[in-house]
Amino acid sequence: MKTETLQFKSYIEEKGLLFTPERQSVAEEVFSSHDHLDAEKVLKSLRVRGSKVSRATVYRTLDLLVESGLVEKIDLGEDRAAYEHIAGHPHHDHLVCLRCGKVQEFEEPLIEQLQEWACEKASFKATGHSLNIYGYCENCTAK
C-alpha cells in the first residue's frame, strides 16, 4: 500500500471510522493520478477497473480526503470541483487557459508571504486559499 494510502488509513482510524475497501479504492485512485481529478472522473475510472463504488461514496470519501489534509479541493472556475493530492506537490497556484482548458501550475513563495501579511493586518485566521489566473496559454495565444 502506498505511503499516502497508509496515511489516509491512519487518519480514518484515528477518527474512529472504518477503513473500508470502498474508501481505499477511492483513495488509491486519487493518489495514483497526478492530474486534476473531479468526482465524476474518479467514479468512471473506478468503474472501468471493475470497482463498484457508488457515486455517494465517492463524494463522501473525497470529503474525507480533503479533511485529512492529504488532498486539496480546487475550484478552477469550471462547473465542477477538482481535486489534487498534496504529496510531492508543494503548494502552488493555477494558470487556467480559457480556450483549451489547460491548467498550468506555478509557485511564488513571495505571494504566499504577502498573503500572510494581509491576513495579519485584517486579524484574519487563514486556513487556505485559492489563486487562479485566467487567460490564454502560450499555445492558444499564438493562434
Place this chain on the structure above:
Amino acid sequence: MKTETLQFKSYIEEKGLLFTPERQSVAEEVFSSHDHLDAEKVLKSLRVRGSKVSRATVYRTLDLLVESGLVEKIDLGEDRAAYEHIAGHPHHDHLVCLRCGKVQEFEEPLIEQLQEWACEKASFKATGHSLNIYGYCENCTAK
C-alpha cells in the same frame, strides 16, 4: 441616469444591441448596490420594486455587464456566483469567513505585480484572476 448606466448603454449600443428597460433595470440594480450580489438577489430586489424582469434576462444581462468590463463576476467558493461593480472599487482580493460568511476585501499591489511576473515566465496572457483566502474573521476567531 448614473454614469455607469450610461457607460453600459454605450457598450450595448456599440455592439449593435438594444438598451431595453429590462437591461437598464438590472444594470441599475447592480450599480446601486455596494455589496456582493448574486443573480437571485438581483431578481428579488427587482421584484420588490415592482419590476417584472425574468430570471433568464437577469442572467443574460449580468453576462453582458461582465463582458462590458463594468462588473466583475467573483466566485467565493459558495454555491452561487457573486457580482460586484468595478467603479470606485480598485482591484482587490477577498477574505472569506467560513463561519459567518463575511467577505472582507484587501488590496496588495505587490501581489498583482508578482502575478504578472509569473505569467511572463510562463508566456501566459492573463485576462483576469481571482484570489480568495478562506478562514475565520476576527469576530469568529474570538469565539
Place this chain on the structure above:
DNA sequence: CCCTCATTGAGATTATATCTCAATCATAGT
C-alpha cells in the same frame, strides 16, 4: 407599413452535488 432580427418570459432542462433510508457490515461486550 412591412420585414427582419433582437429580446423577452415561462417553464423545461441540464448538471453537480447532497440527502434519504433500508440493508449490510464491523466491532465490542457478554
Place this chain on the structure above:
DNA sequence: ACTATGATTGAGATATAATCTCAATGAGGG
C-alpha cells in the same frame, strides 16, 4: 459464537444554480 450498536453503503430521490427552448413581442430600417 451471539447480539446489540453504530458505522457504511448504494440506489435513487432531491436540491439548487444556471442554461436552454421557443413562441410571442417589440424595435428599427427600408
